[in-house]
Amino acid sequence: MQLQGRRVLVTGASRGIGRELVNEFAAAGARVALVARSAPAIEKLAADVGGDAYPVDLCDASALDGVWSRIERDGDVDVLVNNAGVDMTGRFAASDAAAIDALLRINLIAPIELCRQALQTMLPRGRGHVVNVSSLAAMIPFPGLSSYGASKAGLSRFTAGLRAELRGTGVGTTLVELGGVRTQMVENTREYGPSRRAWERVEKLQLSVDLDADVVARSVVRAVQRDRPSVQLPRRARAYPWLAHAPWRITDMLLIGVDRHTDEQGDEP
Template sequence: MAHKTWLITGISRGLGLALATAALDRGDVVVGTTRDGRSPPMASSDRLHVLPLVMGDLTRVEQAFSEAAALAGPIDVLVNNAGFGLLGSIETAAQSEIDQIFNVNVYAPLALIRGALPLMRARTRGHIINISSVAAIAPAPGSGIYSATKAALSAVSVSLAQEVAPMGIWVTNVSPGSFRTEFLSEQSVRRTERNVDDYAATSGRAVTGLLNKDGKQIGDPRKAAEAILAAVDADEPPLDLVLGSDAIARTRARLDRFEDDLRQWDDVSTSTDFAN
């Protein structure tokens, strides 16, 4: 298998760090981004290049792909990984909180994709991996705005895959369940500043449940990294890669509910066409 060159956003910790480490361990070249350009605490390698990048700075983000290529040579795989969660009910999310999370989780990946595609098209090859979430497939109370950012990213993946397939470019939408990273820690997850008591039984309870899971999540980030490597190495990479038994159960439950609604409302659903 020929060695690949990767650009991975957010390699300071978590899934990004696990993926960068796994790719380096097998001899690949990695350009990883961190906010300050400092290398994360991993075995140092002359095949690791670190690019400073704050995801909110969209002008810089759009240039990052060509900067990475200038550092390490043509990039084979772009991984839009950096992101964070926002917990709280939809009503209580302030516009500034919504803007901030859409900036990092949606607009920054879009800017990177815009920067990457001209170079990938010129080579008629490349693979874009977007780290979405099972929350995009089966949104729960208490994380609706986060789910909305990931649903937007998933929709971009599915549409983009069809647009760029004829150009030899693959797109994979990764939907992890709960992985034991710092995602739910105070260093990562944000909570809406405002709270309304009426939501205590729905989003309030869901948020408490999520925060109690910190450090006990079922998913192993190193195994997620291996799964992503397998997808990148496949002759026919998947469009959707759901990671974790919890994510599979949530996805199946959502699909069953969707299927039930389609079946039960079929007469109504199909009654809206013009007669001719």
């Protein structure tokens, strides 16, 4: 998708990867709608790039309800980037129920619900793009990241299904699967010993290396411009998603050409 003059919504825009996504989409000529809880941070960044700030707690179901329509009152949104996320690194048995609930809401339920709301306007327009930011933890059993990995595995699986469902509609999807990126989140994951040692091991084996958030953001913007289905970084870690997605590719091939619309048009099953 050509981004000049388009409107792009980025969640988790107050810092880290989201902040760099805002800068890169704006540099590509898009007007950016910034979503996060920290109002002062997104208001300042929106002012810097000529965008709009929408303070929203994605954990709060009532705040999420109708948020897409509220943001579209200021203009049609062409690209949704579900980037907001939390990690909750630590021993699962020591975690509390409220934190697990919040993690699943932010990392999985909110992105799915935002996709649902976005498609209400993207599909009739026959145009749009959805980016879901997932993690290599969706595939790699990192100690201390069980709930996080489960939420990201759900998001990756959801995005693959959505892509199949949207084929031929004019609405594209990009699944972003990341290893370590130098942000607050990666620091959090290294505060817990077993998780830190797992990182150290993959790095020692040269299977991963931390990236800067601006490098990730530039790759995501390029993927949207070129309608690429996936971004997997760092490059050296691509063996994980390649192996994990191999069965998906087989089922993708089996399902290409399946008529997905007949029932909706009222024909006999």
